[in-house]
Amino acid sequence: MQLAARVNRISISPTAAVLAAAEKLRAQGVDLADFGPGEPDFPTPEHIQRAAIRAMQEGRTKYTPTGGIGPLRDAICKWHAAQFGSSYTVPECVVTVGGKHALFNAFCSLLEKGDEVLIPAPYWVTYPDIVLFTGATPVTVMTDPSDGFRLRADMVARAITPRTKMLIVNSPSNPSGAVIPDDEFEKIYEVCRAKNVWVLTDECYSHFVYGKGKPYSLASVPGSKPNIIVAGSLSKTFAMTGWRIGYALAPEPLISAMVKLQSQSTSNPTSIAQYAALEALTGPMDSVAAMLAEYARRGDRIVSGLRAIPGVTCVEPGGAFYAFPSVAAHLGNGVADTTALAKVLLEKQHLVCVPGDAFGTPGYIRLSYATSIDRIEEGLRRLEKFFAMAEAAR
Ligand SMILES: Cc1ncc(COP(=O)(O)O)c(C=O)c1O
Known part of the structure; x- marks a missing residue:
C-alpha cells in the first residue's frame, strides 16, 4: 500500500514494541520482572x-x-x-x-x-x-x-x-x-x-x-x-x-x-x-510527595543493586523514575547490541527493559523503577544471574 511519506518517516515507538512483547508473555501467565512501563504504579489519588x-x-x-x-x-x-x-x-x-x-x-x-x-x-x-x-x-x-x-x-x-x-x-x-x-x-x-x-x-x-x-x-x-x-x-x-x-x-x-x-x-x-x-x-498535593519519597527509596535500591553486578555501571538518577545502566561490557558474543539483549532478557529471564539504542545511546538499558521493591529485588536477581551465566559461557 502506498502510504503518505510523512507517516513512512516515523516508526512505532520502540517502548510500545517492548511492552507488546511483554504483554503476550503476561497473557500466557508468565511471571515477569517488568521494568518496562514509563508510568507510575500508583493509583490516581x-x-x-x-x-x-x-x-x-x-x-x-x-x-x-x-x-x-x-x-x-x-x-x-x-x-x-x-x-x-x-x-x-x-x-x-x-x-x-x-x-x-x-x-x-x-x-x-x-x-x-x-x-x-x-x-x-x-x-x-x-x-x-x-x-x-x-x-x-x-x-x-x-x-x-x-x-x-x-x-x-x-x-x-x-x-x-x-x-x-x-x-x-x-x-x-x-x-x-x-x-x-x-x-x-x-x-x-x-x-x-x-x-x-x-x-x-x-x-x-x-x-x-x-x-x-x-x-x-x-x-x-x-x-x-x-x-x-x-x-x-x-x-x-x-x-x-x-x-x-x-x-x-x-x-x-x-x-x-x-x-x-x-x-x-x-x-x-x-x-x-x-x-x-x-x-x-x-487540591492537596501530598500524594505527589508520597510518590516521590517512594521513588527515591526504590531508586537507591536499584542503583546500588545494579552497581553490584560485575560489568554494569550506573549513573545516579537525579529525578524521574528510571535507572539507565551501561551494560556495554556484556555485549558481543552473540548479543550484538542492547536491542538484542532486551530480547534475550525477555525470553530467558522474563525481564522487561527498554534498549538504550532506542534513546540514541547504544550500550545502555532503561529500567523503570515504578514498580515495587519486591519486584526490583527479583529483577536484580534475574539480571545478575543472566550476566553471570553469559560471562561463564564466554
Ligand atoms: C519525557 C516525556 N515527555 C512526555 C511524555 C508524555 O506523557 P503523556 O502523553 O502521558 O502526558 C512522556 C511519557 O512517557 C515522557 O516520558
Missing part, C-alpha cells in the same frame, strides 16, 4: 477520581471549548505560577490530550522542512519521530555519561547552525534521570535566546527530583516567555497516565495555532478528565 465521578453525575459529559475549560486553563496558569514562579495567562495556555499531544501540536505548528531541532541524547524516543513527521531534521546532541548525561550550554552552542529552530530539553530526563542544574539551564536558555532558537522544555517529570533538588521551570526566568514553550503533563505527577491530560504554555500566537490544529483533529480533551485535572491542580 482518590480525591481526583471522585472529581471525575462528580463531573459525570453533574452531566459534564459534553463537548468543551477546544483548548480546554476556562477554569482548568486558569488553574494550570496559577498552579504553574505557584510551583515555579511563572506568569502565564489563560490565552497563553492550552489543555491537550496528554503531554505528547502538546509536543506534537507545538512541533506541527512551528517546524517545517529545512528546520533543525537539537535533541540531547539520551532522548525520549518520541522527540525525533515527531520532528521527522513535521519534515524538519532532528540533530542529536550527545551528552556525557561521566557528567551524569547533563546537557551543558557549550554543547548547545556548538550544535547551533543558522537552520536551528528549536532545542528540546527534558529535565529530569527520560531515560537517564539527569537533572540540569538551574544555573546551567539558564545558560542554555541564554545561548538559544541569543540565536533566536526556541527552547521547548518538557516538564513531564518536574516534580520527581531527588535530594535537595526542587522542581524548576525555565519559565521562572524573567523575560523568557517569547522564546520558550512549556510542555506539561499530569500523567506522571498525579499518576494519571490513562486520563490523557497535558498542557502547553507559550506565546499567544503559538497557542492559538495549537488550538486551531486541535480543533481540526482531536477537539477538546475528554471533559470528565479535565474536571479530574482541575481537582489535581487545585
Whole structure:
C-alpha cells in the first residue's frame, strides 16, 4: 500500500514494541520482572477520581471549548505560577490530550522542512519521530555519561547552525534521570535566546527530583516567555497516565495555532478528565510527595543493586523514575547490541527493559523503577544471574 511519506518517516515507538512483547508473555501467565512501563504504579489519588465521578453525575459529559475549560486553563496558569514562579495567562495556555499531544501540536505548528531541532541524547524516543513527521531534521546532541548525561550550554552552542529552530530539553530526563542544574539551564536558555532558537522544555517529570533538588521551570526566568514553550503533563505527577491530560504554555500566537490544529483533529480533551485535572491542580498535593519519597527509596535500591553486578555501571538518577545502566561490557558474543539483549532478557529471564539504542545511546538499558521493591529485588536477581551465566559461557 502506498502510504503518505510523512507517516513512512516515523516508526512505532520502540517502548510500545517492548511492552507488546511483554504483554503476550503476561497473557500466557508468565511471571515477569517488568521494568518496562514509563508510568507510575500508583493509583490516581482518590480525591481526583471522585472529581471525575462528580463531573459525570453533574452531566459534564459534553463537548468543551477546544483548548480546554476556562477554569482548568486558569488553574494550570496559577498552579504553574505557584510551583515555579511563572506568569502565564489563560490565552497563553492550552489543555491537550496528554503531554505528547502538546509536543506534537507545538512541533506541527512551528517546524517545517529545512528546520533543525537539537535533541540531547539520551532522548525520549518520541522527540525525533515527531520532528521527522513535521519534515524538519532532528540533530542529536550527545551528552556525557561521566557528567551524569547533563546537557551543558557549550554543547548547545556548538550544535547551533543558522537552520536551528528549536532545542528540546527534558529535565529530569527520560531515560537517564539527569537533572540540569538551574544555573546551567539558564545558560542554555541564554545561548538559544541569543540565536533566536526556541527552547521547548518538557516538564513531564518536574516534580520527581531527588535530594535537595526542587522542581524548576525555565519559565521562572524573567523575560523568557517569547522564546520558550512549556510542555506539561499530569500523567506522571498525579499518576494519571490513562486520563490523557497535558498542557502547553507559550506565546499567544503559538497557542492559538495549537488550538486551531486541535480543533481540526482531536477537539477538546475528554471533559470528565479535565474536571479530574482541575481537582489535581487545585487540591492537596501530598500524594505527589508520597510518590516521590517512594521513588527515591526504590531508586537507591536499584542503583546500588545494579552497581553490584560485575560489568554494569550506573549513573545516579537525579529525578524521574528510571535507572539507565551501561551494560556495554556484556555485549558481543552473540548479543550484538542492547536491542538484542532486551530480547534475550525477555525470553530467558522474563525481564522487561527498554534498549538504550532506542534513546540514541547504544550500550545502555532503561529500567523503570515504578514498580515495587519486591519486584526490583527479583529483577536484580534475574539480571545478575543472566550476566553471570553469559560471562561463564564466554
Ligand atoms: C519525557 C516525556 N515527555 C512526555 C511524555 C508524555 O506523557 P503523556 O502523553 O502521558 O502526558 C512522556 C511519557 O512517557 C515522557 O516520558
